[in-house]
Amino acid sequence: MIEVNEEYCKGCNLCILFCPRDALEESETLNKKGVHPPVEIEDRCNGCRLCELICPDFAIVVEEEDKKLTERQPSTKCCV
Ligand code: SF4
Numbered sequence: 001m002i003e004v005n006e007e008y009c010k011g012c013n014l015c016i017l018f019c020p021r022d023a024l025e026e027s028e029t030l031n032k033k034g035v036h037p038p039v040e041i042e043d044r045c046n047g048c049r050l051c052e053l054i055c056p057d058f059a060i061v062v063e064e065e066d067k068k069l070t071e072r073q074p075s076t077k078c079c080v
């Protein structure tokens, strides 16, 4: 899940263009800068964080979901 600080966004669309899952689109509303900040399209984001890294204005934070955290439980398989 992503959090967008809409007022930081300058509308460059880098996050939308480079998202590998096409999980972002322009919102229908304008922010104070007169641009359309990105919004997340449901059930597409895989949490890769590329949008967070690529945004030149630090307008995006990717939050990990509880579900993904539980998937990172250590393996119980024996390696001997
Ligand atoms: S990369 Fe950042 S500034 Fe550019 S459109 Fe996305 S959120 Fe806005």
Ligand code: SF4
Binding pocket: 002, 018, 019, 020, 021, 022, 023, 024, 044, 045, 046, 047, 048, 049, 050, 051, 052, 062
């Ligand atoms: S975290 Fe990755 S998949 Fe999710 S919106 Fe950002 S770039 Fe797209």
